[in-house]
Amino acid sequence: MNPKLEEIWVYLSASPLLGLTLTLLAYQAAFWIYKRVGFHPLANPVLISVAILASLLLATGTPYQAYFDGAQFVHFLLGPATVALAIPLYAQWPRLKAMAGPLMIALVAGSLTAALSAWGIGALLGGSRESLMSLAPKSVTTPIAMGVAERIGGLPSLTAVLVISAGIIGAVFGRGVMRRLNVSDHAVHGFAIGIASHGIGTARAFQVSEQAGAFAALAMGLNGLITAVSLPWIMPWVERLFAG
């Protein structure tokens, strides 16, 4: 490499500017594609952005940590964005209150299905214990899932990747599944996608309608809550029962 270029590269790879800018550029490109195809769910912007960035990192041999030093500023905004979900939740409060009983039952059914089926299907196909325990919390929001995985014997950073994958799958196919099941109520649609696909599903649900988004946000929060409390004692029990 030309010494001048090398100097520039040394500066850029040590500064958070490059990772941050690339993340935003990749997202702009992904969003542009998403818009061009008429917001087709297959062109999910998270999926395309991750594909662009992962290819770039692999092609240039850049370590993930060097990239994340810059991208963490975007990652940080997940915190305030989670807090901000209280606003759509408040807007839907009358409907939420009226549906409280059914929502709680659907929450327990969905949350158990999410964890047990992920573990069971992985186990049937011969997944390793670490992978199974990283799969179990895949439907809840990243920080909760990572904490749960750590407590039940999974790998927190693998869990983050699986959580995001489950989110993308729900965002891409959620609407199709709902159509097959003849679900037309946006509240039901949003709640189901929030249980199965946490924040990424919620982001997608907000594009369907504000009501779908608010129910998804509620589902995501509640599923995170009961998963955090229940999985650390359910999973050892499940493992003893079936894998013993």
Add this chain to the structure above:
Amino acid sequence: MIAALTLLLVFQLVGEVIARALALPIPGPVIGMALLFLALLIRGGPSEEVRLTSGQLLQHLSLLFVPAGTGIVLYGERIAAEWLPLLVSLFLSTFLTLAVTALVLKALTRKRATPTTEAGK
């Protein structure tokens, strides 16, 4: 916009402090969301500024998952070795979860909705 961001961060901070002080397994931002929700109930709704800023933040919620998702580059080997259980489990379990949640909720709300609409007639 700055005032609204400050408000969100203050609620997140309080949430983090509570989560740590009480050693709760729930992340601080989720507690912050619950607290802000309670505050909105008491206050009777958000100010226009808070409503607009959070709308803008939530509109591009997907962007915020990109840095963590790019972490997939760390797991090339494991994914190559265990792609079948990981992939099948992710897809099937996500579909099952969507279906079970939606069907349970649909069945329960239908049962409830019918008597109320009839009583209203």
